[in-house]
Amino acid sequence: MIEIIDLHKSFNGQKVLNGVNLKIAEKEIVTIMGISGCGKSVLIKHIIGLLMPDKGSISIEGVDITRLDTKELDKIRERLGVLFQGGALFDSLTVYGNIAFPLREKTKLSKGEIRDRVMNALEDVGLKGMGKKYPGELSGGMKKRVAVARALISEPAIVLFDEPTTGLDPIIASSIHVLIKSTHKKYGYTGVVISHEVPKIFEITDKVAMLHNGIIIEVGTPEEIQNSTNLIVRQFITGSHEGPIEY
Amino acid sequence: MLVILLTGSFTGMVLALQLFYILRKFGSEALLGAGIALSLIRELGPVLSALMVTGRAGSALTAEIGMMKISEQIDALTAMALNPIRYLIVPNIVAALIVFPLLVAIFDVIGIFGGYLVGVEVLGISSGTYFSLMEDYVVMEDIMVGLYKSVSFGLIVSWICCYKGFYTGYGAAGVSKSTTEAVVLCSILILIWDYFLGAILL
Numbered sequence: 001m002i003e004i005i006d007l008h009k010s011f012n013g014q015k016v017l018n019g020v021n022l023k024i025a026e027k028e029i030v031t032i033m034g035i036s037g038c039g040k041s042v043l044i045k046h047i048i049g050l051l052m053p054d055k056g057s058i059s060i061e062g063v064d065i066t067r068l069d070t071k072e073l074d075k076i077r078e079r080l081g082v083l084f085q086g087g088a089l090f091d092s093l094t095v096y097g098n099i100a101f102p103l104r105e106k107t108k109l110s111k112g113e114i115r116d117r118v119m120n121a122l123e124d125v126g127l128k129g130m131g132k133k134y135p136g137e138l139s140g141g142m143k144k145r146v147a148v149a150r151a152l153i154s155e156p157a158i159v160l161f162d163e164p165t166t167g168l169d170p171i172i173a174s175s176i177h178v179l180i181k182s183t184h185k186k187y188g189y190t191g192v193v194i195s196h197e198v199p200k201i202f203e204i205t206d207k208v209a210m211l212h213n214g215i216i217i218e219v220g221t222p223e224e225i226q227n228s229t230n231l232i233v234r235q236f237i238t239g240s241h242e243g244p245i246e247y
Numbered sequence: 248m249l250v251i252l253l254t255g256s257f258t259g260m261v262l263a264l265q266l267f268y269i270l271r272k273f274g275s276e277a278l279l280g281a282g283i284a285l286s287l288i289r290e291l292g293p294v295l296s297a298l299m300v301t302g303r304a305g306s307a308l309t310a311e312i313g314m315m316k317i318s319e320q321i322d323a324l325t326a327m328a329l330n331p332i333r334y335l336i337v338p339n340i341v342a343a344l345i346v347f348p349l350l351v352a353i354f355d356v357i358g359i360f361g362g363y364l365v366g367v368e369v370l371g372i373s374s375g376t377y378f379s380l381m382e383d384y385v386v387m388e389d390i391m392v393g394l395y396k397s398v399s400f401g402l403i404v405s406w407i408c409c410y411k412g413f414y415t416g417y418g419a420a421g422v423s424k425s426t427t428e429a430v431v432l433c434s435i436l437i438l439i440w441d442y443f444l445g446a447i448l449l
Contacts, residue, residue: 048326074328088323091314102327 001026002047002158002190007056008214009042016042017053018214027185029191034080034211036071039146040194041085043211044162047192048082051072058159078106081156081189084164087147089135094178095122095146096131102154119151121149124186125179141172145179152183161193164201173197177204202226209238212245248353249310255354258291259283259361267370267393279370280377281384283362284355288385288393292355294441297400300350308339309429313396313422321413336413340405347401348394357375361411392448399440404433 007020024030025074025085034040045051046058049065057064068076083188089098099121103114122128135143144164151159161180167172177197181204184191195201197236202208209219210233220224220234228234235243266282268356312335315321326333359381411429415421 045322048322050322050325067326077328080326082323084319084326088319090320090323091318106327107330143365192274203362 001059001061002192003059003064004047005041005057005059007043007046007058008054009046009051009067010054012107015214017056020216021032022173022209022216022219023191023243024192026190027188028075028206029180029193030207030209031195031203031205031213032209032216033196033198035193035196035203035236038211038213039214041162044082044160044192047075047160048080076152079157080152081154081159081202083092083144083147083159083161083164085166087135087143089146089150091135091141093134094131095127095135096140097137097180098146099131099149099153102150106154109180117153118149121153124152124183125149126175136146141168141176143175144168144172147185148176148179152187153188155187156189157192158192161191161195163194165195170200174200177201180204196236198239199226212236248350250293250303251296251350251354252357254295254299255292255357256361256364256424257362258295258354259287259358260365262286262291263362263365263370267366267372276372277339277376277380278384279366279372280359280362280379281368281377284359284381284385285389287312287355288389289361290360290441290445292351293393293396293400294437296351296354296397297347297404297437301348301404301408301430301437305433306405306430307403308408309412309415309426310422312336312409313415313425316415317422331413331448336409339409340402343401343405344398347404348397350392351393351397391427392445393442395448396441398442399444400437403436403440407436 002024004020004022007017007080009017020043032040034042042051045183046053057066059065063076065073065076072131090101093101096118099118100114103109118131122131125148127142127145127149130142135146138146148164164180165176168176177200180191180193193201193205205222207219208222208225209216212232216226218230220228225233226237231244235245262283263279266279267276270276270278270282315335321331321335324334363377367374367377408429411425415425
């Protein structure tokens, strides 16, 4: 379980997170949505431990990660899989090398075992036979698929997806959503998805949280969020340029 | 390597021309080989090689690590519970400490042969004089000075270039700025450190 309590973060005096509270239950997929620049990626970087809050705490499986040193934090990170916004694939490695990387570096699996798992992962994400390509030779959608495979290869307990479908066409975006759903069914991880792909994202998520002005203003099931009377949530879901959200 | 071969040979050739001109005024043309060797081994080899490697490989190193930073590849390493310093910085510094002295040695040898080409083949000094006086005047201490300088320049260049890449700013402009800063800072520090090390080891 992930529990975020009263999380605050400012950059150069500008408040980005202003007291975020959120509980994510085990094996649940929670989507955090909000307008661009509202601090969604900052929030996810706190969960990974890449950023430390000015105030507040983040508990992962009962451990407050804001109080840990690097070594202890790494033990928590070993239980995480992360899909970064841009994929963050290593340019110098092939697709195969990228997916195999966490296994080579963090496990004692034999070459054969690693090969079998990478081949299965490539098949799962629909990229069979693409192992020898380099990230620079792939399309945006393919890169995201490779990044999904890399995030899941070590079968983590928690997977964080930072805008998994941003910049992709609707069909590929839909295929990524199906991929998240199918891998969640297969591995049973706890998932945190940062997305503003509404209403598509509602199909794969158990709960939705809306981040606005540095706080979570509403949390609920996709149905509850779709029927929300909160004007900010309603404007965001309908994509209307008129409403309380100012640009 | 090509850059080192070209700069090494032409440095030796220019040194031969200039030193010959100066030595002739004192009637000491025979010292040309020794003068070229000492200049290259103690001073020009380490300094010019370091400046060339900074421009050729140091800038590329900063740009590569900077690109890794802005495309979240370094964050990805951290998120995998891997230490990016150990994976990206340490291997580059170790490689520089090994490669710099080797490149300087190549630069020196090529420079001495460049000087030979001009001094012996063009200016007419005898081949025996060129090499025998070199053997008499160049001692192990001179070679060690060159070695100390090359190792310390390797450390300066790799450290600064990695640091600037690792702490780059945002976007392409940030990487471009870091790369420029790395090259300028390395070049200045090479020359400053060369003076102080030279003064200590004199």
